[in-house]
Amino acid sequence: MKLARAIHFDESDRNVFHSPARTGEWCISGGFEFSNWTEADLTGKARQAFANGWLGVETFGRVTFVAVTQVEPAEVDALGQALARHFVDLYGAPSAEAALGVARDEIAQMADLCEDHDPNTLITVARELTGAGVRETYRTIAARAAGIDQFAIHGSLDE
Template sequence: MLKFPRTIRLDPSDTFVFERAAEPGEWAVSGAFVFWNRDPTTLGQKQRVALRSGFLGIDSLGWSTLAIVTEATEAEREAMIERLAGQLMEKFGAPDAEAARLAAEEEIAFAGSLCEHPPQTLLAVQRSVENGEIRERFRTLKPRPVAADADRLHAHASAFTFHEVEGDLEPAEEVDLLGLIRTDARTTDRT
């Protein structure tokens, strides 16, 4: 079984922080290509937020703060490629269908490479522009084991308090998810 990211919305914040929020459950890609050849200083506030921390839903071209690792079939992968290639032609000016398909295949393959984790693992991205190039750092968040004597209702009441990070050992840093998730980074550079 293949695995790819889907957008997920744990709270309504995406609808406030992005110009367009992705619908929950859309197949997602990194979306960094949206910002290639753009001067970050000319971006509006909500565009800068998308540049810093958004996954791109391939249907709506909306943004999501988090994505979730989800199993997919080969037919779904092909549909993702076709949909993204169409978006690249229609919205981003790809020179022809072949170039759009090749770019879509590359984006979908990269998205799949982020999903080498168990299904239901949450993914977060942090981007920065360094020397004119976009650097992406991806984090994985997985459910924290709950003590056997914990109240079941309490264990499911607050999604933000029951996650921990899996990844390379780098200095801990706070991710702005209501200030409640502590993360270590697994870094993937793509320029």
């Protein structure tokens, strides 16, 4: 099974999100956070989180880029439990047990998104408000293969 981890190329996420995700943490879309939002909610850093932020399932911070990678079943189970607790703590779900099915669905949706992509493929999300609710679109950037000349040191042993 594949999921995606937060990846940073610079410090910009620290400046554009209220709470940035930690590099390497597992991420999901997290679009559910915006299900009741209106245009009035889309200001400042909240607008940035809405527009293109993935949700880290450890810190519950946001990140712009995620990279596809393999995940172990035990990690998936732990992520489901953490997300279910988040639903209780932040959204008022009656219990972690009651929220677990929804948490697993969110993780399965992310796994479906990642499944057909090679490891290290980058994915971005873009959201917009529509009359029917939040619409998400995804863009992928394939990882380039590295050539040995990118890492080899050229020289002579005769020196």
